[in-house]
Amino acid sequence: MNKVLCVCVANSSRSPMMQAVLQQHLGEAYQVESAGLRKEGFGSGANERSIICMKERGIDLTGHRRRYVADLDLNQYSSIVCVGTAEAEQVRAAIGDARITILVPNGDSGGIPDPYEHGLQGYRDCLAVLDLAMPEIAQQITSP
8 A cells, every 4th residue: 555644743633634635636546644853743633623623524533642753664555645845955954866756746836824823714824825735745756
């Protein structure tokens, strides 16, 4: 099975949301996971506003547990999708010259916006960007 990793800073908001949306686009042939670049909060759940926002979509994030990128074997993933270029650079440094595709959705517009300081509406806006960006990311992942 092909595995894809979604990465944000803390693995509490954007990457769990991205994981859920991207999984819908990729289907059962892919296993989509998420992790964060910061170890703080490791093992705790998703941000409450992410949970509420995704529940409005019919997706349950209550079982999500934050994971730390450095604890994972990144070579198991065929693609890694990062919320921004800074996160992508950190992942590139971690994987060295491994041949893993690293993608940044909405890269021309700065990646996936951080909703944390913008209340529930910020999370809805973030989800709207994910809805627009994930079909193209899914196509890039599945294209030979």
